[in-house]
Amino acid sequence: MNKDNRIPSILRGFTGKEELRKILSFLAFEDWITEEETKSSDWIVAARSWKEGTNNFFTFSALASATKDNLERLLSKANWDVQLEFGKPFFYVCDGEKKAHYDPGLEAEIGGIKFRPFVIYREFHGFISNTFELVQNFILYHEAFFVTEKNEYQRIDDDGNIRPIVRIKQENNNRLVLIDAHHLKDYLAANQCYLVRYHDHWRRVKEDISEHIKGKFASYSLGDESSCFELWLRTDIPMNGYQSSSSILGKDVIFPYSEPDKCHTWFATGKREKKFAKFIISRDEQGNDVEFTCNEEELSNHYVDRGTPSFFTPVYFNREVLIKYYQEPSRYKVSNSGIGCLDLWHLPIDITEEELVHVWLGYLGRIPYREQLHWRQFNVSPRGTITRHRFFRDFMVDLAEPTDDPVYYFQVAFEKIQLEAKARYGEELFLDLDEKDRHAYQTLHLPLTEEWKEFDELVQVLAKITVDSLNVRLLSHESGQKIDKRSIKGSIDLLEVYLRKIGVKDNTRLQIIQPLRTVQTIRSTGAAHRKGSNFDKELQHFGLVKLSNSAKVKKLIIDLTDALSLMLEAISQKETSEDEI
Known part of the structure; x- marks a missing residue:
């Protein structure tokens, strides 16, 4: 096919009223045809079943071996080459035989063209909605994984970037499967295939177009170098007040790249661009x-x-x-x-x-x-x-410690006291963070900017790791006391009772408790709520007001590290004294 013949003659030579032309254009799918989905450089529709208003669109896809002769055969007629069940395994019998044969549905030769499935259409007898599934081979080729929250398949490229390659949209019983054009054409190149998209779309209008199609039915053959369709305009099947309807049946072709993406084949030459x-x-x-x-x-x-x-x-x-x-x-x-x-x-x-x-x-x-x-x-x-x-x-091949990194020393002290508490009590002093909160510990750092936003986030991280994670059950068991909201109002008070119980002196106890109260207070008066005069007073009280935000956080981390070290010493001494007894 050497020319573009996608618009029917009833529109090409139309000279009537604009309103009527819009109706005929709608029924002739002119908007959809001129959208040229096959030429999209971003997302390509591989499958859809979408009803909206008087539109009813259905698209199904399969792979066909990419040769010039096959392309001519494909576009020689608008009829579908494969059935909607294509790709499913099934049993069949040959003429005159009483023996069942099994076909795994992996490929079929039809009209001299070898086809392979790409989209599988599944029906469940109305129990749940019908659906489309992509062949696993495409998913495996790109090492893709499904992200439930986004209803899409993603892959990780060689640089570590996460790319969506399949997007699935669903609204009630409507379903649309979109494939990233680059990843689709790369896959087609590797398999030396075309993607043949089969379409069966319907539309209805209330107006009667009999006069304009010179009867109750008109048929038009449409197509170009990559498509072949049969358009029907008719008024012989009125339904629910709709006098006219149309359908377009046929196929179009997505062409592969001339060769697969070099990210798959660079090892053969030993060179990467x-x-x-x-x-x-x-x-x-x-x-x-x-x-x-x-x-x-x-x-x-x-x-x-x-x-x-x-x-x-x-x-x-x-x-x-x-x-x-x-x-x-x-x-x-x-x-x-x-x-x-x-x-x-x-x-x-x-x-x-x-x-x-x-x-x-x-x-x-x-x-x-x-x-x-x-x-x-x-x-x-x-x-x-x-x-x-x-x-x-x-x-010098010397694993020297980063002596000026307070976060490093905080995490060293934190992990040491966790090990010591585990060995002493069978439980850690600070509860493990949930998987969704673990990033708080892993990404703790000194502020990279002087923005209050970053300051607030880091203060909340410090509170989450320490104050919010104190093991109240362990502290209650070892101290013999519980949080009563009166003399023991919270976890820090309970920690103080525990420290007193194991013999930590008043001065040392203050050095341990004060950094925790500082973090809790700064979080409560500023990071987690509106900042105001109370926040300023607390900064003044804790000696932070004249410091930069980076220096503020640095001081909080250093003070917490000292507190952890003192607690470690206290627990260790208690263990030693008990061993001596």
């Missing part, structure tokens, strides 16, 4: 930034001097570069020494005394290009030097 960003590594004599690529094949190293900057050239970034990674702990893991994306890539980092993120130039070339561009936004001219522990860690 990769781009590299440039980063600021120094300033010249005029104070201008000097940039160089992070492509390690162009960098010098301990073994090869290419006359270029070293792989271990320091590059610096504002700490805001980390916000993206803290916001999605299910995908990224951030520590004081690196950032990891699942098991796909890892970037060693450090925080300098200038509060900049330090990365070696060569390591930046090992993360995806899109990540490089993210880091490039926060790249700054060198300022200060690398830390002592980074030098020992990377060049």
Whole structure:
């Protein structure tokens, strides 16, 4: 088929009233045809059963071997090549035989064309709604997984980005299956197939169009290089006040890429197409930034001097570069020494005394290009030097502790007291966070900005990890007391009773309890509620008012760490004294 003949002659030569043309256009599916679903570059309808008003749309898809001859055969007639049951396993008998044969429904040759299922249409006798299912082979090809909350299939690409590839929309009995165009055409290329979409759509109007179709029925053949349809306009089946109706039956074809996405086949050549960003590594004599690529094949190293900057050239970034990674702990893991994306890539980092993120130039070339561009936004001219522990860690093979990271020491102290309490009482002092809250502990960090929003979030995180998680049952059992809302109003009061019971002196007890009360009070007067004069008074009371937000959080974390260490010492001493007795 060499020409576009998708609009019926009744419309191409129409010269009547505009209102009538709109009616005929509606019945001729002109709006749907000119939408050109097959040419969509984002989402393609693979299946639908959708009734809305006087529209009734039905689409079903199958795979057909991609050859020029097959395309001509497919588009030679509007009739469906496969039945709606195509793809389901079944038994059958041959003429004259009394033996049943089994067909798994994996493929069929029809009219000289080999077909394979892509969409399976399932019916359940009205017990539950009919549905469409995609063949598992497509899901496996893209290593996709189903996300119930979004009703879509997603995949993780080689860079760690999560991509939706199938979207399923359902409203009552209506159902629509959309496939991402890129992932569909990639799959078609790998399988050397067309996707043939079969359509059976219906429409009705109240107006009588007999005069315009010169009778009660008219048929039109429509199509172009990728489609073939039969359009019927009729008035011989009036129904419920609707005098005229139409239907369009036929098929269109989605073409594959010329070859599959190279992400599947790069290993065959040993080369991957990769781009590299440039980063600021120094300033010249005029104070201008000097940039160089992070492509390690162009960098010098301990073994090869290419006359270029070293792989271990320091590059610096504002700490805001980390916000993206803290916001999605299910995908990224951030520590004081690196950032990891699942098991796909890892970037060693450090925080300098200038509060900049330090990365070696060569390591930046090992993360995806899109990540490089993210880091490039926060790249700054060198300022200060690398830390002592980074030098020992990377060049002296010494696992030196990050001496200036309060979060690191907080988590060390927290985990030590949990182990000690478990060994002493058989239970941890702080209850485990629920899976939906575990991110609070994993993403605890010093503020990356001076925004109150971030301050509030981190204060609530500290409260959730400590005050809210105190093991009240354990403390009640060991102290012999319970929260009574009078003398013991909450978990911190109960902790204080417990500490008194195990012999912790007043001064030490105050050093333990005060940081917890500070976090609880700051959370209650500001982070979890409207800020006002009470919040300002509490900042003043706890000696935080003149500090930056970053310094405020840092002090809270350091004080909590000291409190945890004192509690650890108290519990350990109690255990020692009991052992001596």
